[in-house]
Amino acid sequence: MTITYKDSEGIAGMRVAGRLAGELLDYLAPLVRPxxxxxxxxxxxxxxxxxVLMATSAPLNYAPGGHNxxxxxxxxxxxxxxxxxxxxxxPLKKGDIVTVDVTVIKNGWHGDSSRMYxxxxxxxxxxxxxxLTYEAMWKGIMRVKDGAYxxxxxxxIQTFAExxxxxxxxxxxxxGIGRSFHEEPQVLHYGKPGTLERIKAGMTITIExxxxxxxxxVKEMGDGWTIVTKDRSLSAQWEHTVLVTPxxxxxxxxxxxxxxxxAFVGADRQG
Ligand code: MF3
Ligand code: CO
Ligand code: CO
Numbered sequence: 569m570t571i572t573y574k575d576s577e578g579i580a581g582m583r584v585a586g587r588l589a590g591e592l593l594d595y596l597a598p599l600v601r602p603x604x605x606x607x608x609x610x611x612x613x614x615x616x617x618x619x620v621l622m623a624t625s626a627p628l629n630y631a632p633g634g635h636n637x638x639x640x641x642x643x644x645x646x647x648x649x650x651x652x653x654x655x656x657x658x659p660l661k662k663g664d665i666v667t668v669d670v671t672v673i674k675n676g677w678h679g680d681s682s683r684m685y686x687x688x689x690x691x692x693x694x695x696x697x698x699x700l701t702y703e704a705m706w707k708g709i710m711r712v713k714d715g716a717y718x719x720x721x722x723x724x725i726q727t728f729a730e731x732x733x734x735x736x737x738x739x740x741x742x743x744g745i746g747r748s749f750h751e752e753p754q755v756l757h758y759g760k761p762g763t764l765e766r767i768k769a770g771m772t773i774t775i776e777x778x779x780x781x782x783x784x785x786v787k788e789m790g791d792g793w794t795i796v797t798k799d800r801s802l803s804a805q806w807e808h809t810v811l812v813t814p815x816x817x818x819x820x821x822x823x824x825x826x827x828x829x830x831a832f833v834g835a836d837r838q839g
Contacts, residue, residue, distance in 0.1 A: 571753055572746045573770035579811060581677035582746065582772050586809045586820025588621045588672045589679035594825040595620075596670075600685040602662045606644035606655035609668065614641040617672055626671035626678055626749050636792050643669040643682075650778050650786050650795040650803040651740055662688030665698055667805045669776075671749060678745050680774050681821035682807040693781060694802055697734065701779045701804035704728045706830050708757065708777065712810055712817035713837060714769040721767075722759030725777050735784035737803070740795070742774040745809055769814045776807030 574582060595616050596609060617625050625641035638652075645653035645667040646660070653667070660666065669682035684698040707728045711720040721742075729736050742755030753765050757777040767773075782801025789796060797803050811818040816837025 570751075571744055571771060572751055573768065574746060574772055574811070575770070578677070578746065579770075581675055582679070582809070582811060582820055585623075585672060585674040585677040585679035586681070587679070587823070588623050588674050589670055589681040589809070590821045590823025590826060591621065592616060592670045592672060593668065593681055593683050594823045596668055597685065597825060600660065600666060600668070600687060602688050603659050605657050605659050606646075606653070606666075607657050609644060610640045610642050610655035613670065617641065621672060621674070623672040623674040626673050626680075630749065632750065638793060643667070645669070645794070645803070645805070647802055648796045648800045650737055650780070650797060651805055652793045652795055654791055654793055660687045663690050663694070665690055665694045665802065665804060669805070669807060676747050678747070678749050679821055680745055680749070680807060680809050682776060682805055683826070684804050684806060697779065697781055697802050697804045700729070700732050700734060701777060702806050702827060703830050703832075704734075704777050704779060705775055705806040705808065706833050708775045709808060709810055709817060709819060710833060710837065712767060712773075712812055714767065714812060714814050716767045717762050718753060718755060718765045718767060719759040719763030720761045721775060722756040723761045726758040729777070729779050734779040734781065737778035737780060737784055737786055739786055740778060742776045742807070744771060744773050746772055767812050769812050771812045772809060772820070773812070774807055774809050776805060778803055778805040
């Protein structure tokens with residue numbers, strides 16, 4: 569799959585899909601409470617996507633090479649789970665942190681976004697991880713600009729994370745996105761400035777760092793999907809879908825009730 573560049577029609581389609589992904593995460597926010605199961609969240613997400621957003625869930629039956637089809641509409645990754653957690657019948661409990669990762673397809677275009685939800689009151693360490701991972705994502709987004717390098721994004725994220733004592737998961741990365749869920753290029757969350765591919769206006773990419781409190785090493789569980797930290801330390805992930813513009817970027821998965829954009833981002837290269 570090569571890099572695709574979106575014309576004005578593609579950009580319009582990606583804006584709609586991105587907005588709906590953000591809306592879905594807004595819809596789920598108040599539902600993530602102690603006692604609810606991730607299967608219930610999955611069912612409600614599927615219902616909202618199909619009945620209200622009039623869209624479809626990209627993860628459901630997604631089967632990239634070598635994988636068994638993903639069985640659900642959302643990914644829910646709890647505590648030590650890094651990504652691709654499969655919903656189940658265990659109730660969430662106070663103190664859990666949960667990544668909910670959604671991807672909606674609207675008129676053939678994909679919008680991909682994840683957020684951390686804190687279940688009731690969580691530990692100081694868990695809250696710090698969630699907040700720093702959110703900031704790390706934005707440190708990466710801020711580097712997006714026509715003519716910059718993909719390595720600039722990874723370097724910004726890795727530097728910020730490691731300066732705060734967190735580690736960056738290497739095995740999973742951001743990606744181009746459009747009519748396909750996962751397109752080129754890969755968007756690494758670590759690296760060196762001025763390296764890798766040039767970022768060009770019209771590209772739509774995701775930035776989705778996974779940061780761990782402990783070591784960066786991860787392993788796959790027996791279900792073929794769920795990824796956990798090897799040392800069982802907490803992990804967090806945030807994701808936005810971003811359009812590259814001539815002067816910077818436009819975040820496509822923003823939503824009315826998402827968390828505020830960090831003050832350090834400023835207004836200069838947005839839009
Ligand atoms: N949404 C994930 C991403 O950000 C991919 C999930 S694939 C699935 O790229 F099959 F697990 F849903
Ligand atoms: Co993604
Ligand atoms: Co995602």
